[in-house]
Amino acid sequence: MSNKWINYWSKKTIWSSSKLWKKNSIILFNYSNKKFFLKNKKILDIGCGSGELIENILKISNNICGVDISNNYVSTCIKKFAQYKDIKIYLFKKNYDELFKLNKKFDIIFCNSVIQYFSNENQVINLIKSVKKVSKRGTKFLISDIIDKNDKKDYIKFFSYSILRGYFFSLIFQGVVLFFNPKYRKLENEYQLLEVDIKRIKKKIDKLCKKVVILNQPITVNVNRKHLLIEF
Numbered sequence: 001m002s003n004k005w006i007n008y009w010s011k012k013t014i015w016s017s018s019k020l021w022k023k024n025s026i027i028l029f030n031y032s033n034k035k036f037f038l039k040n041k042k043i044l045d046i047g048c049g050s051g052e053l054i055e056n057i058l059k060i061s062n063n064i065c066g067v068d069i070s071n072n073y074v075s076t077c078i079k080k081f082a083q084y085k086d087i088k089i090y091l092f093k094k095n096y097d098e099l100f101k102l103n104k105k106f107d108i109i110f111c112n113s114v115i116q117y118f119s120n121e122n123q124v125i126n127l128i129k130s131v132k133k134v135s136k137r138g139t140k141f142l143i144s145d146i147i148d149k150n151d152k153k154d155y156i157k158f159f160s161y162s163i164l165r166g167y168f169f170s171l172i173f174q175g176v177v178l179f180f181n182p183k184y185r186k187l188e189n190e191y192q193l194l195e196v197d198i199k200r201i202k203k204k205i206d207k208l209c210k211k212v213v214i215l216n217q218p219i220t221v222n223v224n225r226k227h228l229l230i231e232f
Contacts, residue, residue: 001069001095002191005117009070014181016050016076019170024221025052027165028112028144031219033060036140041107044134046096046127047114051077054087062086065102069093097126100133107136112220113145116193121201124194128205132232138210141230144219148226149195161223171221198226205230 015021032038039060045053048066050073057064066089068074074091081087090102109131115124124143131141162168178185202212215227 001117001123002119003094004187005191006069006094008183008187009068009117010072012072014174014177014184016072018174018177020167020174020221021049022052023165023167023170024113025056028110028220029053029056031217032108032110032142036108038108042105044099044102044104044106044109046099046109046111046131048077048089049073051080053110053112054081058084058087064088065090065104065106067092067096067099067102069095095123095126097130099130102134104134105136105139106134107139109135109139109141111141111143113222115143115196116145116147118194120194121196121204124196124201125204128208128230131230132208135232137232139232141228141232143228143230145222145225146198146227147193147195148198150197150199151224151226153224157218157223161218162221165221167221198228202228 038057040063041061043057043061043064045064045066048054048068051066054064054066054077062084064087066077066087069092071091074089077089081089092098111127115127118124128141135141159168162171198214202214206212209230209232211231213229215229219227
């Protein structure tokens with residue numbers, strides 16, 4: 001991840017109080033709870049942000065660890081979850097290549113809307129290798145919101161789901177906020193969000209994992225993106 005992206009996320013951003021972001025976490029949680037049955041599982045959230053996904057998981061499990069490269073988000077989460085002794089929040093500088101330092105093993109691991117800020121596909125592979133070191137036999141690792149360079153954006157699908165799921169106005173509001181706050185768009189244009197060949201990544205990691213599945217269903221608000229479900 002570039003230093004400019006790290007610096008951007010280390011301060012309060014337009015996403016910190018975003019209703020769209022909160023809705024995204026609810027959608028991801030609902031899918032994941034049905035898929036993995038999260039109750040009483042040991043859970044790691046990589047790129048935990050301001051803790052929206054953790055807040056949802058807290059309904060059924062409080063054995064949660066969150067990590068982020070943002071000083072601001074880590075401080076926010078430490079304060080937010082101070083009353084929960086089994087929720088631990090840690091700062092990782094620059095990347096997540098040394099997750100083994102957590103000295104823990106997890107049942108379910110999330111990495112939502114993070115890898116688009118990586119510089120290349122090799123960094124994604126390194127993340128998966130790092131995650132394997134904190135995984136048990138049977139651990140599930142979900143990398144969500146992957147931009148596949150071979151896909152085309154379907155705007156009809158994008159807006160249709162926003163209406164069906166009830167976040168259309170939050171989507172429009174966030175678009176207006178983005179328009180009047182050019183810093184994120186400037187970084188996005190300068191560095192470009194990482195687009196990957198998801199099939200190529202799957203091929204590279206097949207030997208590292210017991211099972212790898214490419215998910216096409218819309219499990220976040222970014223309905224045009226794909227996801228990797230990995231089992232170790």
